[in-house]
Structures are given as C-alpha cells and as structure tokens.
Amino acid sequence: MAPRRMRLGMSIRGYGYHPAAWRHPDVPADGTLHVEHYVHNTQVAESGKLDLIFFADGAGIRQGDNPRGALCRTGTDMVEMEPMTLLPALAMVTQRIGLVTTASTTYNEPYNLARKFATLDLISNGRAGWNVVASWSEHEAQNFGMETTLDYDTRYARSAEFVDVVRGLWDSWEDGALLFDKATGRYFDEARMHVLDHRGRFFNVRGPLNVAGMPQGHPIIVQAGASEQGRELGAATADVIYAIHDSLRHAQAYYADVKGRMAKYGREPDDLKIMPAICPVVARTRAEAQAKYDQLQAMIDPLVGLGRLYGSFGDLSGYALDDPVPEDALGKQELRSLSVQLVERVRKERPTIRELYMRSGITGSARIGTPADIADVMQEWFEAAACDGFNVTPATLPGGGEDFVAMVVPELRRRGLFRTEYDGRTLRENLGLKPVINRYSRRRQAAE
Numbered sequence: 001m002a003p004r005r006m007r008l009g010m011s012i013r014g015y016g017y018h019p020a021a022w023r024h025p026d027v028p029a030d031g032t033l034h035v036e037h038y039v040h041n042t043q044v045a046e047s048g049k050l051d052l053i054f055f056a057d058g059a060g061i062r063q064g065d066n067p068r069g070a071l072c073r074t075g076t077d078m079v080e081m082e083p084m085t086l087l088p089a090l091a092m093v094t095q096r097i098g099l100v101t102t103a104s105t106t107y108n109e110p111y112n113l114a115r116k117f118a119t120l121d122l123i124s125n126g127r128a129g130w131n132v133v134a135s136w137s138e139h140e141a142q143n144f145g146m147e148t149t150l151d152y153d154t155r156y157a158r159s160a161e162f163v164d165v166v167r168g169l170w171d172s173w174e175d176g177a178l179l180f181d182k183a184t185g186r187y188f189d190e191a192r193m194h195v196l197d198h199r200g201r202f203f204n205v206r207g208p209l210n211v212a213g214m215p216q217g218h219p220i221i222v223q224a225g226a227s228e229q230g231r232e233l234g235a236a237t238a239d240v241i242y243a244i245h246d247s248l249r250h251a252q253a254y255y256a257d258v259k260g261r262m263a264k265y266g267r268e269p270d271d272l273k274i275m276p277a278i279c280p281v282v283a284r285t286r287a288e289a290q291a292k293y294d295q296l297q298a299m300i301d302p303l304v305g306l307g308r309l310y311g312s313f314g315d316l317s318g319y320a321l322d323d324p325v326p327e328d329a330l331g332k333q334e335l336r337s338l339s340v341q342l343v344e345r346v347r348k349e350r351p352t353i354r355e356l357y358m359r360s361g362i363t364g365s366a367r368i369g370t371p372a373d374i375a376d377v378m379q380e381w382f383e384a385a386a387c388d389g390f391n392v393t394p395a396t397l398p399g400g401g402e403d404f405v406a407m408v409v410p411e412l413r414r415r416g417l418f419r420t421e422y423d424g425r426t427l428r429e430n431l432g433l434k435p436v437i438n439r440y441s442r443r444r445q446a447a448e
Contacts, residue, residue, distance in 0.1 A: 003416060005417060005418055005419055005432075006378070006382055006388070006389040006390065006412065006417050006418050007051050007240075007273050007275055007388055007389030007390075007431055007432070008048075008050045008051055008275075008389050008390055008391075008392060008409075008418065009050060009051055009052040009053065009054045009098070009100070009240075009242075009275060009389075009390070009391040009392065010041075010045040010050050010052075010053055010054065010391070010392045010394070010401055010404070011053070011054040011055070011056060011277075011391055011392065011393045011394075012038060012041040012042060012045065012053050012054070012055070012394075012397060012401065013054075013055050013056050013057070013077075013080065013083075014032055014076060014077060014080055014397070015027050015029075015031060015032065015076070015396065015397055016393075016394045016395050016396035016397040016399075016400050017279055017362045017363050017393040017394065017395055018279075018296045018363040018366075018395040018396060019074075019076055019300055019304050019305070019308060019363070020296050020297075020299035020300045020301070020304070021076070021296070021395060021396045021397070022076070023299045024295075024296060024299065024396050024399075026396070026399050027396050027397065027398075027399070031397070032079060032080035032081065033079065033080075033081070035081070035086070035089055037397075037398075038081070038086060038089075038090060039089075039090065039093050040398055041053070041397050041398050041401055042090045042093070042094055042097065043093065043094065044398060044401050044402055044405055045097055045401060045405065046094050046095070046096060046097040047405060048404070048405035048409040049096075049409075049418075049419050049420065049421060049422055050097060050392075050405075050409075051097070051098055051389075051427065051430050051431055052097060052098030052099070052100050052127075052129060052220075052427060052431075053090075053097060053098070053099060053100065054100045054101075054131065054222075054242065054391055055083040055086075055087075055100065055101040055102060055131075056102050056131070057082075057083050057101055057102040057103070058077065058102075058104075058135070058137065058140055059104055059107050059135065059140045059143060059144070063077075063137075063139065063307065063310075063311075066307060066310045066315060067303060067306050067307065067310065067315050067316075067317035069303050071307070073301045073303055073304050074304050074307060083101035083102070084101060084103065084116055084120070087099045087101055087120055087124075087128075088119075088120060088123045088124075091120070091123045091124035091125075091127065092123075094127075096127070096422040096425065096430065097127065098127045098128075098129055098220065098427030098430065098431075099120065099124055099127050099128055099129065099427075100128075100129030100130070100131055100220065100222055100240075100427075101129075101130070101131060102131040102133050103116075103117075103130055103131070103132075103133075104133050104134070104135040104140075105132060105133065105134055105135075105155075105158060105159040105162040105163070106133075106134055106135040106140075106141075106149065106150060106155060106158065106159075107135060107140065107143075107144050108162075109203075110162050110165035110166045110169065110203055110205055111165075111169065111205055111207075111209070113130070113162075113166060114165075114166040114169040114170060114209055114211075115209060115210070115211050117130050117166075117219045118170060118209060118211035118212075118214050118219070119211055120219070121214040121215060121216055121219045122211070122213065122214060122215070125215055125425060125426070126214070126215030126216045126425060126426030126427065126428070126429075127426060127427045128214075128216070128219035128220070128427070129219055129220035129221070129222055129239075129240070129427055130166075130219055130220070130221055130222065131222040131223070131224065131242065132159060132162075132163055132221060132222065132223050132233075132237075132238075133159075133223075133224065134155035134156055134158065134159040134225075135149060135155070136149055136155070137149065152227075152229075153229070156225075156227075156229035156230070156233065157201065157202075158201075158202045159233065160229075160233055160236075160237075161200050161201060161202050161203060162202070162203065163221065163233070163237050164198075164200075164237075165196070165198050165200070165203050165205050167218060167221075167237070168196045168198060168205075168207070168439075169196055169205070169207050169208070169209040170209065170214065170217070170218045170219075171194065171218075171438045171439045171440060172193065172194055172195075172196065172207055172208030172209040172212065173188075173192065173193055173194075173208065173209070173212035173213070174192040174193075174194075174438045174440050174441050174444075175192075175438065175441065176189065176192060177189050177192035177193050177212065178212060178213065192440070193208055194207070194208060194440050195207050195208055196208065215425075215426055216426050216427065216428045216436065217428075217435060217436030217437070217438065218436045220239045220240060220427050220428060220431070220433075221237055221238050221239050221240070222238060222239065222240040222241070222242060223237070223238040223240075223241055223242070224241065224242040224243065224244075226243065226244070226254065231254075231257060231258050231261065232261060234258055234272070235258050235259075235261035235262045235265060235267070235272070236261075236265045236267075238272055239271070239272065239273065239428070239431065239433055240272070240273045240274075240275060240431065241258065241272065241273070241274045241275065242275055242276075242277070242391050243274060243275070243276040243277070243387075244276060244277050244362060245276050245277075245386075246345070246365050248380065248381060248384060248386055251276055251381060251386035251387060252384060252385055252386045254274075255274055255385055255386050255387060256385065258272070258274065259272065259274075270432070271433065271434065272388075273388040273389060273431055273432075273433075274387050274388050275387060275388060275389045275390055275391045276381075276386075276387050276390060276391065277362050277390070277391050277392075277393045278367060278374075278377070278378065278390040278391070278392055278393065279362045279363045279365070279366040279367065279392075279393045279394070279395055280366070280367050280368075280374045280392065280394075280400070280403070280404055280408060281293045281296075281366050281367070281368045281369075281395050281400070282368075282369065282370065282371055282373075282374050282403050282404065282407050282408055283370070283403070283407075284370065284371075284407075285370065286368075286369050286370055286373065289368045289369050289370065289373075290368055292368075292395075293366060293368050293395070296363075296395060296396070297358055300357070300358065302321060302354070302357075303317075305354070305357030305358065305360075306353070306357060308357055308360055309342075309353070309356060309357050309360060312342050312343065313325060313342075316353050319353060320353075321352065321353050321354040322352045322353070322354055323352060323353065324350050324351070324352055324353075325346045325350075325351065325352070325353055325356055342356070342360060345359075362393045363393075363395050366395060371407040371408050371410070371411040372411060374407075374408045374411075375408060375411040375412055375415060375417075378390060378408075378412065378417070379412075379415060379417060382417065392404055
C-alpha cells in the first residue's frame with residue numbers, strides 16, 4: 001500500500017490573509033487588479049506540486065463601515081477580480097494544479113453554475129473545483145434585490161438541493177453519448193442523453209446540460225461549513241472540506257465527526273479530504289520568522305481590528321483597547337462557525353480587545369518558525385487524525401506563498417509526507433479520489 005501523503009492547497013485570493021497584508025512594502029497594493037498577480041501566485045503553487053489553488057469569494061463587499069472609519073482602511077476583500085472569469089485565464093498558463101473557486105448557492109441558479117464549472121473543467125483538462133457556499137452577508141443580499149439574507153436553515157436547505165441539481169445536470173451525458181458520426185449522421189446516442197426534470201422545493205430544472213465530456217466526470221465539490229447542516233452536507237456530497245480550527249483538539253473532533261457521518265451515504269472515509277487552514281510565517285531562523293510576523297502585526301489599524309470583531313461582538317469602539325472584552329458583548333454571534341470559537345476563547349482566556357483582534361482570524365493563529373517548526377505542526381495534525389492535508393493561507397502574497405514552497409515543501413518531502421511529482425493529470429487523480437461513475441451508467445451496469 002502506498003504511504004499516506006498530505007493534500008495541499010493554497011488560497012491565493014487578494015493580498016494574503018493578514019489584515020494588514022496590503023500595507024506590507026513587498027505586496028503590490030494594486031495587485032488584485034492585475035492578472036499577473038494571480039498568474040505568479042498560481043505558478044508558484046504549481047512549482048511546489050500543490051494540489052490546488054483556492055479562491056474564497058463573495059458577491060460583493062461583505063462588510064459595513066463598522067465601526068465608522070474602518071471600511072476605508074480595510075484592503076482585504078475590497079476590490080479584486082471575479083474568479084469564474086479569472087480561472088480560465090489561469091488554466092491556460094498552468095498544467096496540473098487544480099483550480100477551485102467559491103460560487104454561492106444563494107445568488108446563482110443551478111443550470112448556469114453547472115455550465116460554468118463544466119466548461120472550466122474542459123478548458124483546464126480536468127482541474128476544476130467548486131467551493132459550495134450558502135451566502136450569509138446582508139451586504140450581498142442587497143446586491144440581489146433583497147433587504148436581508150435568507151434565514152440559516154433555508155440557506156442550507158436551498159444549498160443541498162442546489163448541489164443535487166448540479167450533480168444531476170453533470171450526469172446528463174454518459175460516456176460514449178456523443179457519437180459525432182458523420183457517416184451515419186448521428187450526432188449523439190439518444191439512449192445515453194438524459195433529461196433531469198428536477199422538481200423540488202427551490203428549483204424546477206428540466207435539463208439536459210448543454211456541456212458534456214468533462215474530463216473529471218464531475219468537477220470537485222469543496223465545502224467549508226462547520227455547522228450541523230454544513231457537516232451533514234459535507235459528509236454527503238463533498239470531495240474536500242476546507243475547515244478552520246484553532247486547536248488540534250477541535251480539528252480531531254471535527255474530523256472524527258464528519259468522517260463518521262459518511263457511511264450512511266454509502267461513502268468511505270477516504271472519499272473526502274479534510275484540509276484545514278494553516279497560515280505559516282516561515283524563515284530560516286525563528287527570530288527572523290517572528291520579526292516577519294511582528295512587522296505585519298504592527299501595521300494593523302485599530303479600526304480594522306475592531307471591524308474584524310464587529311460581527312461577533314458588536315461595536316467595541318467605545319471601550320479601551322487594552323481592557324478585557326466586555327461581558328455584555330458576548331453572544332452577539334453573526335457567523336456561527338467562527339464566532340463560537342472566538343467567544344470560547346474570550347471566556348477561557350479573558351484577552352483584552354487589542355489582544356483579541358491581533359489574534360483573531362486565520363492569521364491570528366499563525367504558525368511562526370523555521371521550516372522544521374511548520375512541518376512539525378503539519379505532521380502532528382496529519383498523523384493525529386485531525387486532517388488529510390492543509391489549505392495554506394499565506395499571510396502575504398506573493399511572499400508568503402513563495403516562502404512556503406521554497407522552505408516548507410522541501411521539508412515535507414524530506415519526511416516523506418508530500419509528493420515530488422503530480423500523480424495524475426486531473427485534480428481528482430491528484431487528490432487520490434475515486435473516478436466518478438455517471439448515475440445512469442451505474443444503473444445500466446446494475447441492470448446488466
């Protein structure tokens with residue numbers, strides 16, 4: 001049996017994951033408006049033989065000016081390219097790395113999205129992936145004629161049906177359906193083309209899809225929900241889960257819970273790869289790595305820091321930054337998955353407001369140290385049944401991504417934890433996932 005190897009992705013959205021990344025002297029402040037920025041970061045990730053690049057995305061600016069003055073100081077997630085348009089361009093300058101982006105089930109229709117990802121899979125020769133999200137932000141809702149977003153349970157119910165419809169559309173054409181037989185005049189085999197005719201609570205979709213021949217059968221499905229509904233949807237349908245955990249203990253519990261739900265859907269645990277975020281700040285010495293991190297931390301504008309806490313704790317601008325988070329601010333959670341972890345940290349550790357915003361978010365729990373230090377953490381989680389790999393969220397781009405590939409990847413290879421060459425041509429092959437069998441072909445085989 002081949003040794004178990006890590007699966008690695010890199011999130012290359014924007015400037016990096018540190019809230020002050022755009023202010024760093026080595027980060028191009030207008031980089032998100034230039035395709036060259038994304039080309040470079042993607043090619044860096046591919047040079048390290050990483051499985052995929054990943055775009056988190058939202059249908060608009062998802063934060064208000066809370067507290068007042070914070071928004072104009074925030075560079076993160078402000079102006080950037082739309083990834084479904086960008087990824088085909090990146091497909092043309094890469095060969096093997098997977099191309100994954102978020103697309104909302106709240107502000108799209110299944111047929112349109114099924115078409116787009118099927119086309120991306122064709123353009124990239126089998127490297128497309130869809131990160132399924134049920135959008136939560138009121139600011140997004142107001143871009144689509146709504147005053148507020150759908151309630152939590154409705155969003156997830158719609159999302160589950162949406163995924164089911166898309167997968168059904170991707171099965172519209174069995175292998176061998178397209179004949180292209182000029183001699184007989186038959187373009188396709190009508191017995192192998194299927195009309196979905198879905199009628200459900202949220203969608204009525206006839207089909208078939210007018211895109212066929214996807215190299216992967218289905219593009220990869222990625223999900224990120226940590227709620228009860230999100231875990232269930234991931235266990236039922238996801239190929240990859242992008243998770244965010246603040247401790248090994250939480251990661252292990254999540255891993256065991258989601259993997260334990262898969263059997264009732266007829267799935268094996270290895271049919272799903274769980275890849276939590278890791279934000280490495282790496283250098284040849286620990287002192288140098290700490291200096292890199294401290295430089296970024298010093299650039300955080302206090303208003304930006306308070307803005308990052310607003311969704312979980314409300315407006316804290318009336319309190320002294322070096323006083324503890326006030327008790328009456330607890331319980332104002334807007335985002336269930338992340339806010340619960342923040343509130344738990346406050347109750348356990350009693351940090352000051354400044355300490356909390358300096359340590360909140362993915363970069364607030366950054367791993368800082370030498371290549372061996374970072375690899376130690378990754379190996380511990382990987383071998384302790386906490387993950388199948390990681391989605392690297394660099395503090396800055398391009399520097400953080402370059403550092404990871406140049407320093408951490410060789411250390412992981414030295415330990416036999418990561419590949420030296422790609423395993424296949426498609427993203428599904430490189431992730432070690434089973435081939436997709438068209439539902440109609442499966443029924444045909446069962447009948448025979």
